[in-house]
Amino acid sequence: MALIPNIIFHVLIFLSVYVQVFFLVTFLENRKKIVTRSGKIKLGNYPEVTIAVPCWNEEKTLESTVHSLLNLNYPKDKVKIFLIDDGSTDNTWNIINKFGSFPNIKIFQKENGGKYTALNLALQNTTTDFFGGFDADSIVHPEALARIMGTFEKDPAAMAVAPSVNVYDAKNFIQNAQKAEYNMGVYFKKMLAFLGAINVTPGPMTIFRKKVFDDLGPYRHGHNTEDMEIAYRMQKNRYKIEHCSDAYVYTHSPSSVRKLYKQRLRWIYGFINNTIDYHSVLFRKKYGDFAVFTLPMGIISIVSVSYLFAGIVYNLGHFIYSKILVLSTVGWNFTWKMPQFDLFFIHPRSFVLLIIFLYCLIIFAIMFGRKMTREKKIFSLNMFYFFPVFGIIAPFWLLKAVYNTIRKRKPAWR
Amino acid sequence: MIDWKKYLIVFLITAGLFVTAIYLNNYFGDKKIDQLKLIQDKISIDILSSETQFSLLSELSCKNVSGSLLSGELDELGHKLDWGQNNLGATDEVSYLKKYYSLLQIKDYLLMKKISASCGVKSAFILYFYTTAENCNLCEKESLVLTSLREKYPELRVYSFDYSIDLSAVKALLTIYKIKDTELPALVLDDELLTGFHSVEELDAKILRKP
Numbered sequence: 001m002a003l004i005p006n007i008i009f010h011v012l013i014f015l016s017v018y019v020q021v022f023f024l025v026t027f028l029e030n031r032k033k034i035v036t037r038s039g040k041i042k043l044g045n046y047p048e049v050t051i052a053v054p055c056w057n058e059e060k061t062l063e064s065t066v067h068s069l070l071n072l073n074y075p076k077d078k079v080k081i082f083l084i085d086d087g088s089t090d091n092t093w094n095i096i097n098k099f100g101s102f103p104n105i106k107i108f109q110k111e112n113g114g115k116y117t118a119l120n121l122a123l124q125n126t127t128t129d130f131f132g133g134f135d136a137d138s139i140v141h142p143e144a145l146a147r148i149m150g151t152f153e154k155d156p157a158a159m160a161v162a163p164s165v166n167v168y169d170a171k172n173f174i175q176n177a178q179k180a181e182y183n184m185g186v187y188f189k190k191m192l193a194f195l196g197a198i199n200v201t202p203g204p205m206t207i208f209r210k211k212v213f214d215d216l217g218p219y220r221h222g223h224n225t226e227d228m229e230i231a232y233r234m235q236k237n238r239y240k241i242e243h244c245s246d247a248y249v250y251t252h253s254p255s256s257v258r259k260l261y262k263q264r265l266r267w268i269y270g271f272i273n274n275t276i277d278y279h280s281v282l283f284r285k286k287y288g289d290f291a292v293f294t295l296p297m298g299i300i301s302i303v304s305v306s307y308l309f310a311g312i313v314y315n316l317g318h319f320i321y322s323k324i325l326v327l328s329t330v331g332w333n334f335t336w337k338m339p340q341f342d343l344f345f346i347h348p349r350s351f352v353l354l355i356i357f358l359y360c361l362i363i364f365a366i367m368f369g370r371k372m373t374r375e376k377k378i379f380s381l382n383m384f385y386f387f388p389v390f391g392i393i394a395p396f397w398l399l400k401a402v403y404n405t406i407r408k409r410k411p412a413w414r
Numbered sequence: 415m416i417d418w419k420k421y422l423i424v425f426l427i428t429a430g431l432f433v434t435a436i437y438l439n440n441y442f443g444d445k446k447i448d449q450l451k452l453i454q455d456k457i458s459i460d461i462l463s464s465e466t467q468f469s470l471l472s473e474l475s476c477k478n479v480s481g482s483l484l485s486g487e488l489d490e491l492g493h494k495l496d497w498g499q500n501n502l503g504a505t506d507e508v509s510y511l512k513k514y515y516s517l518l519q520i521k522d523y524l525l526m527k528k529i530s531a532s533c534g535v536k537s538a539f540i541l542y543f544y545t546t547a548e549n550c551n552l553c554e555k556e557s558l559v560l561t562s563l564r565e566k567y568p569e570l571r572v573y574s575f576d577y578s579i580d581l582s583a584v585k586a587l588l589t590i591y592k593i594k595d596t597e598l599p600a601l602v603l604d605d606e607l608l609t610g611f612h613s614v615e616e617l618d619a620k621i622l623r624k625p
Contacts, residue, residue, distance in 0.1 A: 014428060014432060017428050017432070018428045021424050021427050022420075025423065025424055025427070285415070286415070288415050288416055292416055325555065325558065326558050329555045329558045329559060330559055330561075330562040331614070344446065344497075345497060347442055347443070347446065347501055347502075348438060348439065348442055349439055349501075350436045350439035351435075353435040353438055353439070354432070354435050357431065357435075
């Protein structure tokens with residue numbers, strides 16, 4: 001390996017190990033604070049909450065979404081559900097209409113303007129002190145809202161509380177890979193919450209104090225990731241974002257590589273561009289670990305994955321070249337022989353050991369995330385789908401997001 | 415607000431992990447060098463044995479002469495040295511071993527030629543000269559051709575020499591066969607010098623033409 005690429009490679013490995021060790025140390029410091037409740041909880045008081053569901057062509061999932069909201073174990077008169085049709089072209093409005101007669105449901109119809117415009121319409125009509133969005137492709141656990149409001153009750157400084165998002169009914173290889181990733185995400189989000197450094201307030205069921213919007217203004221387009229932009233804005237204004245790890249939300253995950261690619265392209269594009277928009281925050285200590293850890297961590301991930309991918313492509317190219325050279329030189333005269341196994345040729349290079357260590361920490365994160373989300377088994381072979389799916393496809397959406405940013409091309413929502 | 419002490423502790427842990435990984439890498443690298451040193455000892459014994467056998471040959475009947483004295487082991491040692499050079503770096507130990515290896519090949523070549531002549535054992539010899547000092551694409555291709563030929567003719571013995579190796583015995587071969595670095599790769603097939611790239615078919619024809 002040439003010297004400079006080799007140094008860059010080792011620096012990136014060092015930074016990647018640093019990030020994972022940082023999470024591990026945070027976990028060891030705070031592990032006793034992680035509570036995973038199974039039963040109902042009682043609150044001192046039950047503040048009124050508005051939950052807005054923006055809908056754009058959601059005829060397939062909307063009904064079950066609304067039913068799950070109606071089944072929340074929270075006083076019915078304290079939950080106001082807003083269903084907003086954001087210019088759907090399918091049967092969504094008819095489904096919304098079915099719920100129009102429910103006393104705690106209010107329905108709206110508007111021209112298509114994007115999710116953030118639907119959320120802002122809801123905000124304009126909100127009279128409660130707490131407000132949250134909810135994605136029309138998600139299902140909420142009956143206890144989630146009470147647990148989230150319990151977090152507000154316990155911590156008056158909390159300005160928003162994010163839930164734990166899981167994959168709903170993972171069926172195929174791609175969805176199981178995402179399930180492992182979401183499990184891991186629950187663990188990481190909790191660690192980021194301990195650091196006060198959350199950078200995304202997930203679309204489904206993050207509840208905000210209405211004061212956040214009164215003070216900081218409504219949702220913005222945020223490069224199609226309004227739930228990230230509002231989190232960045234809150235962090236910039238030092239508004240505390242908490243995480244209630246046992247407030248579960250289940251989301252329908254993309255079922256094909258193509259759909260997953262489009263979704264992640266949007267997310268990563270959002271990350272890159274929101275980070276550019278808020279670059280003045282980076283490494284400024286007054287913005288805490290968000291500025292010194294979370295954002296640099298995201299940048300390191302993008303650079304590392306892209307660099308490693310370029311290395312893999314280079315090596316693959318080299319391998320193919322060597323095979324072509326064999327074919328062009330000796331034709332089909334060569335014989336395929338099984339190489340004899342000899343321990344001599346097994347050599348644990350330092351970077352291989354460090355990558356194995358990284359993988360172990362990622363497996364730990366997935367397993368602990370499963371524990372936090374009360375999966376029946378902490379260990380599942382399905383979680384190993386994560387590595388091939390994200391290892392192979394993630395570099396493509398990362399690189400495309402970087403390319404789109406350079407070319408100023410905005411990815412579509414779906 | 416920011417716990418800088420934690421950042422420092424994590425840095426130290428990460429650095430510790432890095433140092434441990436590098437230590438393990440070097441530890442196992444040293445083990446490989448030790449294994450290569452064992453090979454070096456084996457080569458020394460083999461050279462001595464080869465020489466002894468060489469001098470005894472005139473007194474031995476052809477029945478007692480082993481047809482494949484060192485070739486299998488030579489191949490294996492060659493592979494391991496190549497691997498060592500690529501993965502452990504061109505250390506002094508590795509280049510030292512490479513010299514020994516070249517010497518052993520010459521010894522084996524001389525001995526096998528003698529056996530072949532005295533006992534009428536059918537065999538073909540190729541001396542192959544390549545270079546690692548510069549990028550030699552043709553050498554890379556020629557190596558593939560020779561590997562393929564060796565698989566096709568088990569009795570074919572190919573001895574490979576790095577042109578740039580600093581060993582007087584190899585230099586002597588270069589002088590004998592008048593090999594220049596501008597004509598690499600070069601092959602000596604039964605005392606006939608062939609320079610540049612030669613395909614499987616060409617060498618095949620030459621080997622088959624042999625009496």
